Amino acid sequence: MKHKLITLLAIAFFCSLFATGQDYEIRTVNKGMGIVGVEMRIVNGTPPATGDYVTDLVFGIKWNSAYNVTLLNEITSTYNIKKSGSTVNINSFSYQAFSADPIGFTVPAGWSLNNWIEIMAVSNSRTSLGTGIFEICEPGFDAATEPNFALNFVDFTPVINGSASGVILPVELSSFEAKPAGRNIELTWTTQKEINNRGFEIQRYQEENNQYKPIGWVNGFNNAVNGHTYTFTDDKVLVNVLYLYRLKQVDVDGKSVLSYIRSAKVAGAVNESFRISPNPASVNINLSLAGQSVSGRFLIKILDAKGALMLSQYEVFAAGRLISLPVSKLPAAQYVFIVQQGDKVIFQANFQKD
Numbered sequence: 001m002k003h004k005l006i007t008l009l010a011i012a013f014f015c016s017l018f019a020t021g022q023d024y025e026i027r028t029v030n031k032g033m034g035i036v037g038v039e040m041r042i043v044n045g046t047p048p049a050t051g052d053y054v055t056d057l058v059f060g061i062k063w064n065s066a067y068n069v070t071l072l073n074e075i076t077s078t079y080n081i082k083k084s085g086s087t088v089n090i091n092s093f094s095y096q097a098f099s100a101d102p103i104g105f106t107v108p109a110g111w112s113l114n115n116w117i118e119i120m121a122v123s124n125s126r127t128s129l130g131t132g133i134f135e136i137c138e139p140g141f142d143a144a145t146e147p148n149f150a151l152n153f154v155d156f157t158p159v160i161n162g163s164a165s166g167v168i169l170p171v172e173l174s175s176f177e178a179k180p181a182g183r184n185i186e187l188t189w190t191t192q193k194e195i196n197n198r199g200f201e202i203q204r205y206q207e208e209n210n211q212y213k214p215i216g217w218v219n220g221f222n223n224a225v226n227g228h229t230y231t232f233t234d235d236k237v238l239v240n241v242l243y244l245y246r247l248k249q250v251d252v253d254g255k256s257v258l259s260y261i262r263s264a265k266v267a268g269a270v271n272e273s274f275r276i277s278p279n280p281a282s283v284n285i286n287l288s289l290a291g292q293s294v295s296g297r298f299l300i301k302i303l304d305a306k307g308a309l310m311l312s313q314y315e316v317f318a319a320g321r322l323i324s325l326p327v328s329k330l331p332a333a334q335y336v337f338i339v340q341q342g343d344k345v346i347f348q349a350n351f352q353k354d
Contacts, residue, residue, distance in 0.1 A: 023159065025041055025043050026039070026136055026159070026161060027039055027116075028134050028136055034124050035121055036071070036124065036134045037120070037121045038118070038121070039117060040117060041117065042111060043114060044113075047110070047112050047113055057081065057099060057100040058084075058100075059137070060095055060097045060098065060136065061135065061136060061137065062095045064133070065094045067195070069125045070094070070096070071083070071096050071124060072124070072125060074122070074123070075098075077119060077120040077121070079100055079119045080100045081098050081119060083096060083098060131251055135163030136161075136163070173189055173192075173247075174191065176190075176260065177189070178243075180266045182266075184233050185233070185234045185237050185245075186232070186233050187232045187233075188229065189230050190228070190229045191227035194220060196223065197221060197224070197251065198220055198222070198251055199249075199250055200217070200230065200249050201216075201247070202214065202217070202247060212244075215234060215236070216232050218230050218232055220250075235343075236344070236345065238266075238338065238345055238348045239348050240265065242265045243265065244261055244263050245262050246261045247259035274288070274289065274347040274349075275289075279349075279351045279352060280351065281351055282328065282354045283327070284324045284328075285327050286322055286323065287337075287339070288321075295317055297314060297315070297316050297341075298314070298339050298346075299313075299314055300313055300314075300315055300337075302325065302335050302336070302337055303335065304336075311326075311327070327353055331353070333352075334351075334352055335351055336348060
């Protein structure tokens with residue numbers, strides 16, 4: 001590839017630039033969310049006073065082929081940097097070349113010594129779960145022997161300074177489902193592979209405070225080439241309520257990423273042994289048994305339509321007992337009547353307060 005010097009001024013600038021022994025360094029950096037940044041700095045010589053094209057910028061990025069990712073075509077750069085050719089796999093590593101040809105690399109005006117500037121940012125091909133290392137190709141790597149690169153590294157190629165470590169990689173979810181299972185909701189998800197996976201925090205949306213809250217944890221397999229299938233049962237659900245779930249995958253180093261969202265609902269009454277009356281209610285609402293034997297200590301709660309607790313009390317049931325709860329001070333609205341034994345909801349019904 002020939003050097004493209006845009007004007008006589010650019011030629012003079014280029015010659016003086018390298019005649020003074022000006023040196024450049026280049027590095028990859030982890031920008032988070034699976035994004036690899038590329039930065040460059042001047043470490044020696046006289047910084048340029050004006051911006052101009054100097055020559056073609058050429059570099060490559062390499063990573064472990066086991067990551068099973070590529071670098072996307074959507075590149076953020078103010079320096080005309082684009083992919084050159086396809087990703088190539090050689091000796092357990094994947095390589096991707098980049099260049100600022102044919103337009104050339106624009107030296108920023110007023111670029112001071114030892115001041116890193118970002119020249120490019122690019123995402124890997126999947127939303128993460130896991131981390132990896134992306135680095136500038138080592139000196140002497142001959143991209144010209146691989147036709148897919150369509151260039152070699154003989155143009156303006158700065159000295160390598162560092163690598164991007166901890167870049168988010170996939171613990172790839174091949175499936176994630178939420179389905180009713182009797183009186184519970186069962187979550188099932190499968191990974192295709194895992195890298196440094198500590199585990200999954202299961203989160204459920206709470207309408208009363210408009211945010212997701214953790215409801216459980218499942219340990220991961222750390223590193224699993226063939227992936228794994230996981231299950232989690234949410235046994236603290238109400239009937240006829242739509243629940244939203246997501247997974248927060250956590251790496252061994254504490255980094256995390258969120259999955260997409262799944263929803264499920266359990267239909268029908270939980271326990272036909274109970275009855276509430278009257279409905280609508282104005283002064284009191286009564287709870288009674290419908291001819292079946294139920295015993296023990298129970299928590300009775302009344303929630304508003306947004307899930308806020310309006311009233312609660314503990315009761316011990318005995319044969320023939322009628323329990324009455326005062327609702328006269330509640331605003332006229334729709335409410336949810338709940339009976340819990342321990343952490344489990346055993347009865348739920350809606351009622352109207354007049």
